[in-house]
Amino acid sequence: MKTLVVIPTYNEKDNIARIIKAVFKLPLKKVEVLVVDDSSPDGTGTIVKELKKKYPRRLHLLTRKEKNGLGKAYVEGFKWALKRNYDFIVSMDADFSHHPKYLPKMLRLAQEGENDIVIGSRYIPGGGIVGWDWRRQLNSRGANIATRAMLGLKPKDSTAGYKVYAKSYLQSLPLDKLVASGYAFQVEMLYLGKERGAKMAELPIIFVDRQRGSSKIGGELKRSVKIVWRLFLRRRVVRQGAKFMSVGLMNAFLDGAILFSLVELASLDKIIARIISSSIALTSSYVLNRLWTFRNHSKKIAGQFFAFILINGSGLVWNNLLYGAMVKKLDINYLLAMVVATAIVAFWNFGLSKVWVFKEGKK
Numbered sequence: 001m002k003t004l005v006v007i008p009t010y011n012e013k014d015n016i017a018r019i020i021k022a023v024f025k026l027p028l029k030k031v032e033v034l035v036v037d038d039s040s041p042d043g044t045g046t047i048v049k050e051l052k053k054k055y056p057r058r059l060h061l062l063t064r065k066e067k068n069g070l071g072k073a074y075v076e077g078f079k080w081a082l083k084r085n086y087d088f089i090v091s092m093d094a095d096f097s098h099h100p101k102y103l104p105k106m107l108r109l110a111q112e113g114e115n116d117i118v119i120g121s122r123y124i125p126g127g128g129i130v131g132w133d134w135r136r137q138l139n140s141r142g143a144n145i146a147t148r149a150m151l152g153l154k155p156k157d158s159t160a161g162y163k164v165y166a167k168s169y170l171q172s173l174p175l176d177k178l179v180a181s182g183y184a185f186q187v188e189m190l191y192l193g194k195e196r197g198a199k200m201a202e203l204p205i206i207f208v209d210r211q212r213g214s215s216k217i218g219g220e221l222k223r224s225v226k227i228v229w230r231l232f233l234r235r236r237v238v239r240q241g242a243k244f245m246s247v248g249l250m251n252a253f254l255d256g257a258i259l260f261s262l263v264e265l266a267s268l269d270k271i272i273a274r275i276i277s278s279s280i281a282l283t284s285s286y287v288l289n290r291l292w293t294f295r296n297h298s299k300k301i302a303g304q305f306f307a308f309i310l311i312n313g314s315g316l317v318w319n320n321l322l323y324g325a326m327v328k329k330l331d332i333n334y335l336l337a338m339v340v341a342t343a344i345v346a347f348w349n350f351g352l353s354k355v356w357v358f359k360e361g362k363k
């Protein structure tokens with residue numbers, strides 16, 4: 001089993017030699033290191049070149065012209081690794097926050113547990129952070145929780161940078177088409193794993209703040225928020241939700257337009273007109289959700305249509321109960337109550353339509 005540890009560096013002259021030696025001291029066979037250096041002005045690259053004399057076969061250096069982001073550095077490192085057929089590829093910071101001592105256990109978990117991704121996790125029992133003030137702790141925690149919720153990620157540490165990847169998993173990724181070029185790269189890698197049903201595991205690590213050198217994280221937070229937002233909008237459930245809501249809105253207008261025409265132009269009885277208009281709107285809503293929102297191709301159209309009507313009908317009952325409670329018990333303005341009740345019930349309708357009416361088969 002061949003392993004490559006990829007270490008991206010920008011101005012890490014005080015750490016790089018020590019971390020390389022620490023990796024090579026591990027009781028592991030066939031471990032090599034690739035440093036991806038963005039032409040650090042402090043001479044990190046020169047130090048690595050010197051060390052290559054000591055480890056000619058195990059140490060590699062990839063030099064990039066200029067500082068171009070952590071994510072891009074990893075992508076280049078990963079491509080380099082895939083060309084050379086390493087079985088496991090590790091992402092590790094140069095500053096000892098990701099201590100090499102955890103690597104043997106992480107690799108074992110990847111190999112024996114047949115995991116696609118093993119995460120060195122700060123947020124499971126046994127893990128933790130040393131050396132960050134409460135502000136940075138809170139920041140990281142908050143970012144972690146928000147990211148997990150928005151992207152539906154299972155791992156407890158969704159922003160972790162210390163990971164072991166199985167070769168086959170990296171091969172399945174569109175490495176040239178990632179949206180993140182900086183720190184959010186780590187989140188995107190997990191998100192892609194979720195989309196692909198990758199098998200993931202976490203191993204607790206104590207993350208220790210850097211003792212030497214300076215941080216490069218400035219400005220990354222804002223950029224990362226943008227990336228997480230973009231990934232969120234790409235989620236299938238979010239896209240389906242948006243389509244479902246627009247179908248609902250469209251058909252409310254359709255209902256009104258038909259009702260108006262039947263009453264005003266065809267002088268139909270108002271009750272009969274509404275029965276006709278709402279039936280047409282409901283049918284159109286079913287058809288659009290089947291063909292457009294959920295792209296469902298099942299053959300059971302009659303049963304599905306019935307289920308759809310059942311959900312929407314029960315939604316209407318809920319809607320009126322909620323509306324009544326808000327108006328009578330809470331004394332809320334009736335129009336506001338109507339909007340709130342309808343919004344809540346829209347989620348009810350969407351959720352049940354997704355998991356029951358138009359349920360997707362397993363891929």
Ligand SMILES: Nc1nc2c(ncn2[C@@H]2O[C@H](COP(=O)(O)OP(=O)(O)OP(=O)(O)O)[C@@H](O)[C@H]2O)c(=O)[nH]1
Binds near residue numbers: 073210
């Ligand atoms: N090649 C390359 N490496 C980078 C770049 N930005 C950061 N790094 C490296 O990525 C790793 C993580 O960066 P850090 O600055 O330690 O980020 P952090 O751990 O979030 O913050 P601190 O530990 O507080 O400094 C380090 O090894 C950096 O040298 C970059 O643009 N290109």
Ligand SMILES: [Mg+2]
Binds near residue numbers: 095210
């Ligand atoms: Mg660091």
